[in-house]
Amino acid sequence: MNIIVCIKRVPLTQEVDLEVDERGTDIRKDALAYVINDWDNYAIEEAVRLQEEFGGTVTAVCVGHEDDEEVLRRALAMGADRAIRVEPGNRELDGFVVSRILAKTLRDLEYDLILTGVQSDDHNAGMVGIMLAEELGLCHAAVVTGVEPRGDEALIRVELEGGVDEVSRIRLPALLTIQTGINEPRYVSIMGIRKARKKELSVINVEDMGLSEEDLTPQTVVEEVSLPPETEGAEMIEGDPSAVAGRIIQIIRERGVNI
C-alpha cells in the first residue's frame, strides 16, 4: 500500500501573546517556534502504521521553504521512505494554491491513499485536503478517526457532530483527512531526525511545474487580522474551597442548569 502524506510546519502559538503585524493582515511570527502541524503528525503516524502492517511506501510532501524541511525530516524519522518539498518561492499561498500545487505534484505518483491533517493549527481552514481530492478526482472523507484497508477498499471511521461515529467503506485510491486521536504518534528523537538525513528528500521548484497563473493565484484575501476584544464578565471567586464550590454551584444554577 503506497501512501502519500501532505504535511505543514506551523508556529507554536500556545502560551504566546500573539501580536498582529504592521500590515494588519497576519500575526508576527519572527519570534515564534515552529513545529509540525498536530493533525499532520497523526497523519504521518497513521501512514507509517499502515505501511508497517501492509507494506508499500510512505512519501511525505510539503509545500514550503527550506526551513520547513525540518518537518519532512521528522516524517522520515518516523518511518516515511522519502520526502518531497515543493519550493513556492515568494509566492503568496492560500489553501487553494497549495491544493493545486500538491495536485500537480502528486498526479504522476503512484498511491493508494493520500492522507492530510483535517486542518492546520495556524489558519484552521480545513480546505486543502478536500480541494486536493477534488482536483485529483478522488473519493475522499474528512475527519477520519480510523482506517482499515480491505483489498481495493478501506473501512473508515469518521467523526460526526455530537460525538457520533460513522463507519463506511471507501474505494481506493482515496484521500482522507486525519483527525487527532486516531493514534498515538511516536516520539522521534533528535538523533533519529539527524539520521533521517540519509533518506531521500527531493526539492521541486514550483516555477518548473508548469502550473497556470490561475492555479497560482490565491482565491482568498485576508482583509484584517485582529485579536478578540477583551470581554468583561470574568469573576474571580475567592475564599476557602467549600465557599468557592458553593459560589460556582450558585452561578451554574442562576444560568439555568439543573444540578
Added chain:
Amino acid sequence: MLMLHPAYQTYMGVPGLVFAWAIFLAGLSLFSFLIYRRWLPIRSGAADPRFDSWWKRLCGLFTYGILQKRQPRYLWAGVIHIMIFWGFLILGLRSIDLVTQGLGIPILRPLMETRFGPLYSTLRDLFELIVLGACVWAILRRALIRPERYRGSHQFEAYLVLGLISFLMLTDMLYEGSAFLIDRPEQMPWLPASELGALVLQGSDHGFLTVAHTAGYWLHIVAFFFFLNFLPLGKHFHIITALPNLFFRRLSRGSIKPARWDVKDMDDLDRIGVENIGDFTWKHILDFYTCTECGRCSDNCPANAIGRPLSPKTLTIKLRDHCFETVPLLGLKQGEPGEDEPESMVGEIISGDEIWSCTTCGACEEECPVFIEYIDKIVDMRRHLIETSQNPKTFNQVLMHVEKTGNPFGKPPSKRADWIEETGAGPVRILKKGDRTDVLFFVDGYGSYDPAAQSMARSIVAGFHAAGVDFAILGPLERDSGHQVRRMGEEGLFQLLIEENMETLSQISFQRIVTCDPHAFNTLKNDYPGTLPVMHYTEFFAELVENHSLRPQGPLDGEDVYTYHDPCYLGRHNGIYRAPRKILRSIPGLKLVEMERSQDRSFCCGGGDVMLWHEIEQEEMRMAEVRIQMAREAGANNIITACPFCFIHFEDAIKTGGLEDEMRVVDLMGLVVST
C-alpha cells in the same frame, strides 16, 4: 611416632601425590574454563575507560575493599562480613600452603619455618574460629531473623556457601587437631582451633586419628577446589570480582555516561542505548557478576519502598541470569552476546515500567558495598526506549517543547524573565551577549516559569540584594540545563541544549554561576564539558554567611520545629550536606531536628525528571508522602528543602494528605530572607 603427610602416603598402591596433582589440575582447569566463559561477555562489552587515576583507585580499593568501609552501614551484617572477609585474606595463605604441600612443592615452608610461622599459625587458628563463628551467626541470622532485604535472593546458595566455608574450617581443625594427638610437638604456639579439634578427638585410638588426619586433609583440599569452581556460578562470584569491581569503580559523581565512550560523534552510531546484554559496558557486566544479593540497594530504593516495580537488586539478578544464559558455560553459543537472543532484554526481562520507575536519586549506589552502578545502566536502557519510540507518550510533548522553546512547558523564550515582574523580585539585570557580571544566576526552566519555583528564584534574588552581590540572569538567552532530558534518555536533545547554552555562556563574562535548582547545578557541574565555575545557591550563601556578608536577623519564635531534607542532587550526588545546614544554623532561634534518613541516606521526594510527567501505576503511595511522614516522625512540623522539585512534591503531598494544618514545606532561601 612419625607422621607421614597425607600426600606422601599411598592409597591402594597409588601415591597420594598423584591424587593431589589430579585434584589440583582438574580443579584449576575447570576453574580456568569457567573464568574464560565468564570473561567472554566482559571482553565483548562496550568500551568503558576505567584505567585512569591508579592511585585514587588503589586508595578506594583499600578503603572499601580491604577495610570494607561500607559494610558496617548495616552494623551486624557488616561485622559478620568483615570477619569472614578478613578470615579469607588470612586463611588464603593457609590454603596455598596446604595445596602446595600436597603437590610436593611446599613453597611456603621456608616462610613458615621463620619466626613468622608460629605467629601466622596462631592468627590462622584464631580466624578459623572467628570465621566459623561468623558463619554460624550468619546462618542463624538468615534462618531466624530473616531480613526483608534477602527476599528474592538465592537463599539456598547462601546456606550452601556458609556451610562450605564452615566445612573448610572444620576439616582444617580436624587435620591439625588429630595431628596434635598423634604427635604433639614440644614447642608450639597458641593454636585454639587445633586445640579445639584435639579436644573433640580426645580418647580416639590411633587408627581413627590417622584416618581423621588423612580425611581432614583430603576433604579440605577437595572442598577448597569445589568451592573455587562453585564461585563463578552464582552470587559468590563476588569473592573473586569484588576487589576488581572496587578498583574499577566509577570515580566521577553526578554525571551520566556518554552514549558510547569510544565514539565521540553520536552520528556515527547505528544504535544508541542498551537493548541487549552485549550493549552494556564491560564494567557494567562485571557489576552483574559482583552483586552479592545483599539487598541494601533495594532496601534504600524509594521506588521499591512505595511499591513501584523496581528493585535494583532484582534488576541486577535478572540481568546477571540473562547474561549467564546468553553466554552459557556449555553449549554451542560462542561468546557473542546479543546475537539471536530468544527473549529481548529491554521490554521483556526488564520492563519499561521498571526502567521508568527510577528517580536517579542514587540511594542504591550510595549503599552498595561493592559499588555497583545503576543510574548509568537505567539511563542507557532509557536511551534505547527513547530512540525506538517506546517512551511513555506523555514525554512527547515535553521533549518537543524543550527542543522548540528551551523549556518543558512550551512557554516562549521571550517570557523567560517575566518571573521577575510577576514575583516582584526586581531589579534583576538581564544579560545580553558581550555583557559581564560577577555572578551569573542560572534560573533554569522551573525557576523561570513554575510559580512555586519562581518564588524560590525571587528569594535568591532577595539574598543577592541583601548581600550586595553583582548578579544577572540570562533571561531569554537561557535554555534549560537539560538535566531532566538527559536522565530521560534523550541524549541527542541534551547535546543540543549543551551546545546552545555553552555558546551563550562563551559570549558572556562571569566569575561564577549560581543555580537555584540542584539538578541544574549538577548537570552544569558534572555533565557539561570542561569545568564551569558553578555553585548551588546554598554553597554560595553559606560562604556569605561565614564571612558575615549575609546575616539572618529576626529571631524565630521557636515554636516551629524544622527539619532539612537533603535533595539527592545536592547531597548524594555532590556531597553538599554542610552548606545548607550552616545557613540554617545562622538563623537565630531556629529549631532544627534531623530525620532518621538524612544526608547520604536521604529519601527521594519523587524526583525532578521522569516523575513529573509519567506516573507508575503500581505505586501505593507517593514518595513525598512517605518523606513527609518521616519528617513528622522526627518531630518536625516544617520540612525545609533547597530544590524546586522537592518543594513542589512536598507541597502536593501535604495537600493530598490533608496535612495543611500540621505540616508546611519551606524553601531554604525563602526562610532566610523572611528573617
